[in-house]
Amino acid sequence: ELKVEQNPLFLSMQEGKNYTIYCNYSTTSDRLYWYRQDPGKSLESLFVLLSNGAVKQEGRLMASLDTKARLSTLHITAAVHDLSATYFCAVAVISSGSARQLTFGSGTQLTVLP
Amino acid sequence: NAGVTQTPKFQVLKTGQSMTLQCAQDMNHNSMYWYRQDPGMGLRLIYYSASEGTTDKGEVPNGYNVSRLNKREFSLRLESAAPSQTSVYFCASRERYYGNTIYFGEGSWLTVV
Numbered sequence: 676e677l678k679v680e681q682n683p684l685f686l687s688m689q690e691g692k693n694y695t696i697y698c699n700y701s702t703t704s705d706r707l708y709w710y711r712q713d714p715g716k717s718l719e720s721l722f723v724l725l726s727n728g729a730v731k732q733e734g735r736l737m738a739s740l741d742t743k744a745r746l747s748t749l750h751i752t753a754a755v756h757d758l759s760a761t762y763f764c765a766v767a768v769i770s771s772g773s774a775r776q777l778t779f780g781s782g783t784q785l786t787v788l789p
Numbered sequence: 790n791a792g793v794t795q796t797p798k799f800q801v802l803k804t805g806q807s808m809t810l811q812c813a814q815d816m817n818h819n820s821m822y823w824y825r826q827d828p829g830m831g832l833r834l835i836y837y838s839a840s841e842g843t844t845d846k847g848e849v850p851n852g853y854n855v856s857r858l859n860k861r862e863f864s865l866r867l868e869s870a871a872p873s874q875t876s877v878y879f880c881a882s883r884e885r886y887y888g889n890t891i892y893f894g895e896g897s898w899l900t901v902v
Contacts (some may be wrong), residue, residue, distance in 0.1 A: 720890045779832045782829075
């Protein structure tokens, strides 16, 4: 059974600081997703990481994937209040008919304080 | 472009009642999914459909049935609702080919009393 563990689960940061969210998973996968969710809203896709060593950046967020270590990181640079949200990683495994099942981590609730 | 559309957005059911959550996507995607999200948790897969005419169980299928009516629509049915099925339900879809993003609907808030 695939397990996906995120840490920390809760993160309070001051504006302007840097921090990293970690996502560990228990089985081989070649695809990892990062999503953002605001309270009461749907999930917004941030990154899709497709291969070992993949790195993607968008604004103050940068995601990376190490498939050998089964680890992905989401790095936040110079946090701003607008980044306050819950961040989920999700790992994809191939299932029947080529549909990919996503298994989600529990989420990291990020609060950026002024 | 509507993306993934779910209805209803909010629903209150009594224990034992049945209902169907509807989902439609207009992106010509092959794969569709139903997830549930409970407070403080990530999403858990209920059922998925790799293509029109196929469905498979996910992590938490008990108490649910699904129908892939056509390529656009994937419905989730609760035959006899239980309080444990109080949750937020998300439908999602994905194109088959390598690397494509999975798109989520806005969610359906279901309360079973």
